[in-house]
Amino acid sequence: MTPVELSRTVLCAVRRAVDVGELSVPVPASAVVTPPGPGGCGDYATNIALRLAGPAGRPALEVAEILRPHIASAPGVADVAVTGPGFLNVTLGGGAFAALVEEVLEQGTRYGYGDTLAGQVVELRVPHDTRAEVVADTLVRIVATQGGRAEVRHTEPVNLRPVPAPEDPAPLGPDAARWALLHPAPHDRPRISADHLVQRESNPLFRVRYAHARTRALRRNAAALGHVGAPHGVRPPSGSGDLGLTEAVPHEGSPTLSAEDLRTPGDTSVPTGARRTDASLEISARASIPASPASPVSPVSLASVPREAVLPSPPRQHEADLLAALADYPHALCVAARHRAPDRLARHLVVTADALLGFQHVVLPLGDEKPSAAHRTRLALAEAAGTVLAGGLSLLGISAPEYL
Numbered sequence: 001m002t003p004v005e006l007s008r009t010v011l012c013a014v015r016r017a018v019d020v021g022e023l024s025v026p027v028p029a030s031a032v033v034t035p036p037g038p039g040g041c042g043d044y045a046t047n048i049a050l051r052l053a054g055p056a057g058r059p060a061l062e063v064a065e066i067l068r069p070h071i072a073s074a075p076g077v078a079d080v081a082v083t084g085p086g087f088l089n090v091t092l093g094g095g096a097f098a099a100l101v102e103e104v105l106e107q108g109t110r111y112g113y114g115d116t117l118a119g120q121v122v123e124l125r126v127p128h129d130t131r132a133e134v135v136a137d138t139l140v141r142i143v144a145t146q147g148g149r150a151e152v153r154h155t156e157p158v159n160l161r162p163v164p165a166p167e168d169p170a171p172l173g174p175d176a177a178r179w180a181l182l183h184p185a186p187h188d189r190p191r192i193s194a195d196h197l198v199q200r201e202s203n204p205l206f207r208v209r210y211a212h213a214r215t216r217a218l219r220r221n222a223a224a225l226g227h228v229g230a231p232h233g234v235r236p237p238s239g240s241g242d243l244g245l246t247e248a249v250p251h252e253g254s255p256t257l258s259a260e261d262l263r264t265p266g267d268t269s270v271p272t273g274a275r276r277t278d279a280s281l282e283i284s285a286r287a288s289i290p291a292s293p294a295s296p297v298s299p300v301s302l303a304s305v306p307r308e309a310v311l312p313s314p315p316r317q318h319e320a321d322l323l324a325a326l327a328d329y330p331h332a333l334c335v336a337a338r339h340r341a342p343d344r345l346a347r348h349l350v351v352t353a354d355a356l357l358g359f360q361h362v363v364l365p366l367g368d369e370k371p372s373a374a375h376r377t378r379l380a381l382a383e384a385a386g387t388v389l390a391g392g393l394s395l396l397g398i399s400a401p402e403y404l
Helices: 003-019 048-056 060-072 094-110 130-145 174-182 204-225 316-338 342-362 373-396
Strands: 044-046 077-083 087-092 121-125 149-153
Touching: 003 044, 003 048, 003 060, 003 087, 003 316, 048 060, 048 087, 060 077, 060 087, 094 316, 094 373, 121 130, 130 149, 130 174, 130 316, 130 342, 130 373, 174 204, 174 342, 174 373, 204 342, 204 373, 316 342, 316 373, 342 373
Parallel strands: 121 149
Antiparallel strands: 044 087, 077 087
16 A cells, blocks of 8 residues: 555545544545654554544544544554654555565556546646756656656746756766756756766766666566565565565575675776676675785675574564555655646655665575565565666656666
8 A cells, every 4th residue: 555545545544533523624636645754653653633623613633533444444454553743654564565576566667556636637847957958858757757747838927947957967967867856856956977987886877777787687586586576475565563575584595795795806996796696696604704915805604604694683674664555655746746846756766776786685595595575575575666766767758778
């Protein structure tokens, strides 16, 4: 269940409470659903009870208690708790996360498309400026994802005027030039520099495109092992008593790699995976096993090293972040379309990429491990992330490489 779907569930709960006479309020047009704040719990939280307290003439806590059973009875919802002055905290059922991954894989790059702007014509009146032209061109595609149609005109009065670029971005090449113009917010001056071309972690464009390439490499390497992704084992990573993807197989994990360990020997800029995405699946243990000063660092078979020495607990937070990023992608698209802000989409892709890059190390078996159901569910999650990254980059007009 995505935040957009949960928002609809909350509105349906309000409508049911009104229909049965428990509340006497106008049903709002939208319900805000966000990750829980301090003191909250569960997967998502909504302030709908606080919003309705005034119109209902009742305390927010009382309104929350009225809405709680209506939300809890919805499919995909495991539990609803009331916290603070009246926040409703929703815990999704385990199957909701598997359904999310399955939905992404089924819909492909059309995942996140909606009908928020169905039937609407969005007129974009832009000046004759490179950045304005690129932003308008991108918005035509983003608006279309929400069922609307954008028309670009060069007439006054202008209603789309992002801060112009200080210089011509063309020397950066098509991909980096578009990113340089689209990633900053419209009111920020874009930075046109070679930093957009470097293959380093400091470059968000590189991280996004590299993350997409890594998902494709994981799929190719999994095929070499003879297994494919299957989302049915996906569980919420932080739910009480529920197993996350990283708990499904005991004694699994990934070495903690430093930035230096992600680089090819002799290369000071490009992470290892960028040069050899289909290289041997054997993992170098040099991140955790000190090498002899007299000999060069060489890969060590994990079978010969105690697990506790090189395999700490998997990065559960990255898993949770990745699931949250996938669930929030439709909302990011909707906001980008409604507010004419492609930077919202660009920044969301960076969040998704960073979560994937932290999660990728536990997707495939390590050492002598056999591919298991847990690996298949992790692979499905990684493939879903790759689908979102490819779809988002395409909307921005930027290529999504299979190899990098």
